[in-house]
């Protein structure tokens with residue numbers, strides 16, 4: 001685990017995963033077989049490299065799993081994508097579907113849920129206004145790179161709207177789903 005910001009740790013796995021070690025312990029994405037205490041696992045979107053270990057982590061830590069609205073149809077996801085590199089993706093239980101303007105307050109940080117459809121229809125970001133932090137999932141990356149929209153569950157048109165919306169945000173610390181994080 002690398003501390004990329006006070007109490008925010010990065011673990012590299014199938015994707016970049018982040019652990020926010022607050023009063024409530026949050027794990028962002030499950031592309032890593034995480035073994036510490038987790039209260040809430042937030043999935044930025046339903047893609048195999050971000051959800052692969054969700055079931056294992058849920059069983060081990062008894063955490064709640066949150067996902068964005070329009071990405072909650074796990075049966076459909078598993079129908080199209082039952083495995084990752086030959087390994088079966090285990091079905092996990094979703095406890096809460098996050099909607100626009102939902103907030104997750106963990107004491108030190110106050111995360112606002114942003115709906116960022118495009119890469120998947122239910123992609124979300126977590127924005128921390130005070131510290132100008134954005135967990136962007138696979139929507140945007142460093143150096144202005146943008147997530148792919150050629151998947152079955154993507155929309156180029158919605159991605160363009162999402163990018164316009166993101167341009168208005170003040171982002172000082174971008175923690176994306178892939179790539180190097182300084």
Ligand SMILES: [Zn+2]
Pocket residue numbers: 045047050119138
């Ligand atoms: Zn993705």
